[in-house]
Amino acid sequence: MSSKVLIVGAGAIGGFYGGLLAKAGAEVSVVCRSDYHIVKQQGYRIKSHALGCWQFMPDQVLRDAADYDGQADYLILCSKVTPDIDRVALIRDAVAPQTAIVLIQNGVEIEEELQQAFPDNLLISGLAFICCNRLAPGEISHLAYGKLILGNLSDSHEPKTSHLRDLFLQAGIECVISEDIVASRWQKCVWNAPFNPLSVLSGGLATQAILQNQENFVRRVMQEVCSIAEACGHALPADIVEAHIALTRDMPPYKTSMLLDFERGHTMETEAILGNAVRAAQRHGVDCPCLQSLYVLMQLRELQIRSNSLLN
Amino acid sequence: MSSKVLIVGAGAIGGFYGGLLAKAGAEVSVVCRSDYHIVKQQGYRIKSHALGCWQFMPDQVLRDAADYDGQADYLILCSKVTPDIDRVALIRDAVAPQTAIVLIQNGVEIEEELQQAFPDNLLISGLAFICCNRLAPGEISHLAYGKLILGNLSDSHEPKTSHLRDLFLQAGIECVISEDIVASRWQKCVWNAPFNPLSVLSGGLATQAILQNQENFVRRVMQEVCSIAEACGHALPADIVEAHIALTRDMPPYKTSMLLDFERGHTMETEAILGNAVRAAQRHGVDCPCLQSLYVLMQLRELQIRSNSLLN
Known part of the structure; x- marks a missing residue:
């Protein structure tokens, strides 16, 4: 199964999980606005209390999802969920028919807005239990925890969800699929x-x-x-x-x-x-x-x- | 009826109402700690939006109620009601048998502590509706409102309460006696x-x-x-x-x-x-x-x- 991944909102958490997927062999690109120039030049330096240090050089570093060259298998949205962020607009131009939309975001009942906008795409809802900071542009410190919970809103066992979990496990981070996300x-x-x-x-x-x-x-x-x-x-x-x-x-x-x-x-x-x-x-x-x-x-x-x- | 008054906690509100009672002819003394030196020298300068400006020179300016020379007819407590202020200790040494204890303080159910400590004294419970600031040591600005509500916890009509109301009325401030303070x-x-x-x-x-x-x-x-x-x-x-x-x-x-x-x-x-x-x-x-x-x-x-x- 191919693994082209686009991380949207690649701050500390997006950069960290993106870096793990790259470690596991996925082709990972990022949309990051505030640290664009630094990340474009030198990627991310990630220092993890549990997984060592590594350099994560994204395949593409973009200012906007519309600039993504290719069709993502997974679009992982890691932005905050606040009224001033239009999540649908943020990702719309990079959502292809086969793209699974993955949310690594806080809150309850945050999926419906995306389900309605992209009714034909697989939606994977995810929760991160992690303590992870941005020390400087492109510099991420992973301090504690790290577990991910993924799940689908329908009961079905989606192979794309399992595959994503396997990539995270391969990179060394705890990841489980919840039957009731x-x-x-x-x-x-x-x-x-x-x-x-x-x-x-x-x-x-x-x-x-x-x-x-x-x-x-x-x-x-x-x-x-x-x-x-x-x-x-x-x-x-x-x-x-x-x-x-x-x-x-x-x-x-x-x-x-x-x-x-x-x-x-x-x-x-x-x-x-x-x-x-x-x-x-x-x-x-x-x-x-x-x-x-x-x-x-x-x-x-x-x-x-x-x-x-x-x-x- | 004589009118020896001791104000304890003579900040903006205590200084203001004390100044009014002095205007009405009462012999008003104050316990004030933080501004003691200035008030001792020059009293209070009170500037009221409604009642003009006047100088209030207290009869005695004290650091502590224990230093009060005489027996007060009214001891008016104007301190804040907070756990770090022991109100009973603050006034104990100036409470004589005939002293009516007057509270001009915020809150509910704040009387019991004083009733228990001074069961034989008349307690007058009072509420101030006033906007009044301390501009500098000894300088008080009365900005708005000013009404006082006084009342006794028992239903009886106490002449001492009526007399105090009359003094405030005489000084030009609205003051009423509540049947249910x-x-x-x-x-x-x-x-x-x-x-x-x-x-x-x-x-x-x-x-x-x-x-x-x-x-x-x-x-x-x-x-x-x-x-x-x-x-x-x-x-x-x-x-x-x-x-x-x-x-x-x-x-x-x-x-x-x-x-x-x-x-x-x-x-x-x-x-x-x-x-x-x-x-x-x-x-x-x-x-x-x-x-x-x-x-x-x-x-x-x-x-x-x-x-x-x-x-x-």
Whole structure:
């Protein structure tokens, strides 16, 4: 099976997973805007705590998906999911009939927009559990974790999905196929929904401090997310809240992705994580007042960031 | 009736109301710590948008209530209500048998601590609706409003309370006696409970912007406070939420007291306003998840402020 891969939104995460696929023998190209010049000249230097250091020289380095020369087997979208990014427009010009569209993105219910735009393409929904930073243009540091979960929205076992998993495994990273990727997204949301906004709204507290001081509230938000997932037909394991709490206790103090975005003055994934969960709750008549409160506050925060950036 | 008054916590609000009582002929002394030297030398210069400018030279300017020479008829406590201020210790040494203890302070259920410490003294509970700033040591600017509501926790009509009201009226400021001062506190809390924390947690949005963007949430928090007040036996007027919303729409953009404290790096009245309301709800089995969420977030904020100030 051929493996022409185009990574769109090739920052730290896209560059890292792209670099792994290149290691496994795929022909990997990237669309990267901000670091275009450096990456075009010298590719990526990737330093991984677990997989050593290597140079990743993409086959094509592009500013825009429209410039892609060829037909991708996999188009892997790694951008953030925020209202200011039009994901369909970002990839449209590089989607060929045989292209599988792979999302390595946060949030719940983020697939429909792409399914509607590309109804005839295979959609692989993916979640990355990774701590990975961009140190400088073209320089990526992989600090911890790395596991990928992939899945198809239909139940069918797609050979293209298995092949992609095999490439990642070959490159040395943990990768599994979920029979219910939607439930996997909700599971991740159980953790993200309290800790991401609480880290921002508290003014930058690490996950440990949040848990030590407001465990009951964290549990209540987690429970609300479980109720929404269940109402959506994706009941989560009964011990999921306990498992997430225990995991967080054992984690090193951790800055959430929303907190990192916030500290950089970037738009946060408020809508993909909180907004979509709250809208799913409303659709199913599930009351989620604590989650809703966090969503309200994050919307006000985003508003304040935008009004500050307009002033500057 | 004699009128020896001691103001404890004579910042902007204490200095302003003390200055009014002095204008009305009372013998007013002050305990003020931070601006002691300036106030001792030159008193207060008060500039009011409504009542002109005047010099207020206190009878005694003290660092500590224990230094008060005489027996006060009224001891007016104007400090903030925060866990780091021991209000009983602050006033104990100046409370004589005939001293009426007057609180001009924010929050709900803030009287009990003082009632227990001084069970034989008359307690007058008061609320100030005022916009009043300290411009410099000993310099007070009264910008807007100014109304005082006073009341006794028992139903009885206390002549000392009426006399104090008359002094304020004489000095030209609106002052009324509430038949149910506890309900009046809850009424003020209906406004404070959403807008104070939302202004801080949003990163500094003014009341107008909060209302324009999250009116439904503001209403839900207000409604939760109404339910708590009712469960405490102090049902509020049916139109209180509408009235507060309409009032806020007509107010000029306004920085809440919590936001001002936050911007100055001071402890905020999280416990007096939100904590006491949530504890009252718990006592009466009232669910208030949105208020609770705001309380949780403000506790985390206060924690973050304290950990920052320990680092500095």
